[in-house]
Amino acid sequence: MTQTIVILGAGIAAIPVAHYLLAHTAPKLKDGLKIILVSPNTHVYWCFAAVRGILPDMVPDDKMFHPVTESFAKYPKGQFEHVLGQAIQLTPESNSVLVRENDGAERTVTYDELIIATGSVYKDTPLKNIGTTEQTRAALRDYNKKIESAKSIVVAGAGFTGVELAGELGEEYAQHGLKEVTLIADGTLPFSSDIKTDVRATAKRELENLKVKVLVNRKVTGTSQKGAKTVIELDGGKETITTDLFLPTFGIIPNTSFVPAELLDARAYVKQTSSLQVQGQENVYVIGDAGNLQSATGKAADMEAVHLARGLDAKLVSKVPVGELKVDPKVIFAVALGKRKGTGQMGNWKLWSFLIAWLKSKNLGTDTARDYVNGAKTMTEKKWT
Numbered sequence: 001m002t003q004t005i006v007i008l009g010a011g012i013a014a015i016p017v018a019h020y021l022l023a024h025t026a027p028k029l030k031d032g033l034k035i036i037l038v039s040p041n042t043h044v045y046w047c048f049a050a051v052r053g054i055l056p057d058m059v060p061d062d063k064m065f066h067p068v069t070e071s072f073a074k075y076p077k078g079q080f081e082h083v084l085g086q087a088i089q090l091t092p093e094s095n096s097v098l099v100r101e102n103d104g105a106e107r108t109v110t111y112d113e114l115i116i117a118t119g120s121v122y123k124d125t126p127l128k129n130i131g132t133t134e135q136t137r138a139a140l141r142d143y144n145k146k147i148e149s150a151k152s153i154v155v156a157g158a159g160f161t162g163v164e165l166a167g168e169l170g171e172e173y174a175q176h177g178l179k180e181v182t183l184i185a186d187g188t189l190p191f192s193s194d195i196k197t198d199v200r201a202t203a204k205r206e207l208e209n210l211k212v213k214v215l216v217n218r219k220v221t222g223t224s225q226k227g228a229k230t231v232i233e234l235d236g237g238k239e240t241i242t243t244d245l246f247l248p249t250f251g252i253i254p255n256t257s258f259v260p261a262e263l264l265d266a267r268a269y270v271k272q273t274s275s276l277q278v279q280g281q282e283n284v285y286v287i288g289d290a291g292n293l294q295s296a297t298g299k300a301a302d303m304e305a306v307h308l309a310r311g312l313d314a315k316l317v318s319k320v321p322v323g324e325l326k327v328d329p330k331v332i333f334a335v336a337l338g339k340r341k342g343t344g345q346m347g348n349w350k351l352w353s354f355l356i357a358w359l360k361s362k363n364l365g366t367d368t369a370r371d372y373v374n375g376a377k378t379m380t381e382k383k384w385t
Contacts, residue, residue, distance in 0.1 A: 009117035010039035013288030019375025020309035157250035158185030170210030171338030336361035
């Protein structure tokens with residue numbers, strides 16, 4: 001009997017797994033394999049470039065959005081199906097997912113193996129996929145206009161995304177005196193305290209060189225509207241800032257509302273074992289931002305996708321259980337600070353700015369995104385299919 005693998009999501013975690021199983025596993029299975037990809041988006045949103053794409057006229061549309069179905073056309077007919085819709089109820093007892101399709105119809109999809117790769121969203125900004133491709137495109141266009149018309153912009157949250165967004169705004173506008181840009185950090189420096197102090201200090205210094213005002217030891221505790229402006233409350237009202245545009249980059253929300261409550265932790269992330277299984281489920285897996293094993297980063301999502309793809313290949317072909325993922329505790333990241341600079345860390349080493357500028361800052365991965373969506377490579381694997 002044909003094995004059916006249902007993958008919920010069509011983003012950076014889901015796409016590599018689907019390609020690997022179709023390219024490597026399907027030819028080995030005598031009874032065949034079918035991949036059903038369930039997602040509301042017709043295109044993969046290259047969210048790594050969203051910090052630049054949210055600015056007007058910075059990233060062409062075809063560099064931000066890459067068609068899903070075209071990238072799977074190379075596989076034999078009948079092996080791949082893209083269901084345009086979103087999961088509204090997972091029922092593990094019957095190996096089924098209830099899907100509400102984009103046209104409003106409901107459909108039950110059954111599986112032999114299920115992969116949850118639905119990712120996460122930012123609360124108020126389209127820095128991640130927010131639904132259908134057209135909804136995400138429309139939101140980006142809306143923010144393009146908001147940024148274009150704003151004279152003052154406040155970015156709240158000084159994690160990787162917040163720092164990159166502030167860097168883009170600083171390079172394009174603040175350093176030329178065109179807009180006032182402020183970054184709010186709740187710590188003594190940008191980034192979290194597990195990052196090397198000199199790396200954190202570099203981020204602050206480079207942002208200030210771009211004329212971004214960096215406020216440290218401040219926490220956003222509320223916002224309100226005053227006409228067309230936003231009033232930002234800091235530290236319970238001890239201080240307020242009034243701005244034309246408020247861009248929060250904290251408060252990531254996992255897309256897990258369809259998952260039974262007993263399978264979620266207190267933060268609504270799916271309980272995830274080191275074998276990437278959903279706790280208590282032998283044939284349900286979770287990868288990427290929706291799971292609670294690792295923090296929500298592109299590196300973690302790629303690591304999990306690669307591990308699960310190879311693990312499921314072994315399970316389906318050789319009946320070997322998916323092995324445990326060895327999570328690398330070493331801090332590794334690279335953050336762009338505009339198109340020409342950056343900072344980052346690898347273990348205890350601070351990465352050189354020129355290296356990050358060459359590898360990341362110039363294009364934010366848009367030059368290789370199509371290869372990724374087509375299954376030719378992943379972030380860590382130069383040859384994938």
